[in-house]
Amino acid sequence: MPCSPEDGDLVSGAPKVAVPDDVAEAVKTLIRWAGDDPEREGLLDTPKRVARAWKEYAKGYAEDPAVHLQRTFDEVGGYDEIVLLKDIPFQSHCEHHLAPIIGKASIAYLPRDKVVGISKLARVLHGFARRLQVQERLTAEIADCICENLKPKGVAVVIEASHACMTARGVQTPGVMMVTSRIMGVFREDDRSRKEVLALMGY
Numbered sequence: 001m002p003c004s005p006e007d008g009d010l011v012s013g014a015p016k017v018a019v020p021d022d023v024a025e026a027v028k029t030l031i032r033w034a035g036d037d038p039e040r041e042g043l044l045d046t047p048k049r050v051a052r053a054w055k056e057y058a059k060g061y062a063e064d065p066a067v068h069l070q071r072t073f074d075e076v077g078g079y080d081e082i083v084l085l086k087d088i089p090f091q092s093h094c095e096h097h098l099a100p101i102i103g104k105a106s107i108a109y110l111p112r113d114k115v116v117g118i119s120k121l122a123r124v125l126h127g128f129a130r131r132l133q134v135q136e137r138l139t140a141e142i143a144d145c146i147c148e149n150l151k152p153k154g155v156a157v158v159i160e161a162s163h164a165c166m167t168a169r170g171v172q173t174p175g176v177m178m179v180t181s182r183i184m185g186v187f188r189e190d191d192r193s194r195k196e197v198l199a200l201m202g203y
């Protein structure tokens with residue numbers, strides 16, 4: 001695939017990702033379709049910027065989020081209660097309109113014999129969020145990944161997010177949050193555990 005020449009990043013000096021000509025051309029077509037002239041001065045660099053921005057929005061495709069759960073700690077001083085990372089902000093894009101999904105996720109698990117460094121839960125979230133998503137699948141993928149890799153007694157993931165495809169276009173209803181959850185293991189089977197984890201999350 002032919003590429004436009006790489007130019008340097010003026011701020012960091014690092015080379016920028018090369019943008020294939022057909023990708024830049026696709027963005028130009030979109031600009032034309034939107035009603036503007038991609039050859040006017042202010043838009044000349046836009047196709048490459050948009051292409052590179054999309055490489056960032058979608059950088060989850062280049063990773064397997066499960067790798068973040070491979071380094072585990074067995075010795076946690078007999079800790080056998082819920083571990084929760086609450087209200088983690090994230091951004092994703094909806095697979096229907098490529099519009100931003102902006103929200104927060106709370107991720108909890110009840111360890112069996114392994115815990116992970118707490119930042120890894122946020123890394124798993126971002127690994128799946130930086131793809132084209134529907135919120136239900138994002139929620140399920142995070143929970144399943146933790147379940148398969150840590151084999152905990154329970155997992156609970158709750159996501160609250162606003163979808164720009166509903167706020168900035170279409171039904172144009174700002175201020176609405178979509179809430180999804182995936183509750184597994186003891187949190188699903190035992191009513192008290194379920195209530196406890198949801199209460200810790202603030203629900």
Ligand SMILES: Nc1nc2c(ncn2[C@@H]2O[C@H](COP(=O)(O)OP(=O)(O)OP(=O)(O)O)[C@@H](O)[C@H]2O)c(=O)[nH]1
Binds near residue numbers: 094133134135163170
């Ligand atoms: N369940 C679910 N729906 C989503 C998500 N993101 C966007 N949507 C919805 O996907 C639907 C796509 O519906 P379509 O009728 O095919 O598309 P559309 O004509 O653009 O629909 P409107 O948004 O109603 O204008 C819309 O109802 C969106 O609100 C998501 O994460 N989960």
Ligand SMILES: [Zn+2]
Binds near residue numbers: 094095098165166
């Ligand atoms: Zn959408």
